[in-house]
Amino acid sequence: MSFREEIETICGYWKKITYWNTSIFDMESTAxxxxxxxxxxKAVKLTSRVMDNATLRHDKQAETYLHTTKQTLTMYVSIFVKLAEDTYHRKFDDDSVFSLLGAFRGVAAIAHILVKDAIESVDSVEYGSWNYNSLVEDTDNSWPEFEQNIKNLEDQFRAVLKNNSKMYKLLRPTMEKAMALTVLFVSQMLTRREKVLGYIPGSKGRRAARASSEEESDGSKT
Known part of the structure; x- marks a missing residue:
């Protein structure tokens, strides 16, 4: 797993928060x-999944973007770690929310780019023209929908910035919704990419995909 050290750092802040001398009136804030x-x-673990997925491809083209991918994902991970740090030091504010939402969008964008790059390297005839066209269309359409959902969360939160009570009430639902949207989107992209990589020489999973295809072919003959 990538970013183990960062995950341990966040867990360290979590443990420190559990040791706070919290009065009954501050329990909600501590929670x-x-x-x-x-x-x-969860955000760092999700980013780790994206990074690990990026390493599945081993051709020359992959070498050119793997370093950049890691650099970009590391930047987003630093935002997630900063969130935990600011939370521990009681510095979490509305800017932190928008930074977090932006980082979610960034991680999802990397997953989307990885899929598109893999799709462009596949022979549409080998993959199956109809399936290939459907895959391209679904991948292209999924990103605007995700981006709009995140933008809606940003707009909803921005609308209550001048009302501390409403902002506090909306904070947790906003985080949970953003996390759920990002996990779903990224999971779909990574699953799609793993399938596509089965048709690209030099990628992990290619042999398994071919074996599965041959088994299906043999089964259809019996």
Whole structure:
């Protein structure tokens, strides 16, 4: 797993928060802080999945973008770690929310780019023209929908910035919704990419994909 050290750092902040001397009147605030650390941990683990998926391709083209991908994802991971740090030091604010939403969007964008890059390297005839065209269309359409959903969350949160009570009430649902949207989108992209990589020489999973295809072909003959 990538970014193990960063995950451990966030867990360290989580443990420190559990040791806070919290009065009964501050329990809700402490619970929210722990929740934010949990969101940060899940976000880094999700980013790790994207990074690990990026390494599945081993041709020369992959070498040119793998370093850039890691640099970009590391930048987003640093935002998630900063979220946990600010939460522990009680510096979490509305800017932190928008930074987090932006980082979610960034991680999802990398996953989307990885899929598109893989698709462009596949022979549409070998993959199956109809399936290939459907895959391209679904991949192209999925990103604007995800981006709009994140933008809606940003707009909803921005609309209550001058009302601390409403902002506090909307904070957790915003984080949970953003996390759910990003996990779903990224999971779909990574699953799609793994399937596509089966048709690209030099990629992990190619042999398994071919074996599966041959088994299906043999089965159809019996």
């Amino acid at each position: 929210l802080s722990l929740h934010l650390c949990m969101v940060a941990t």
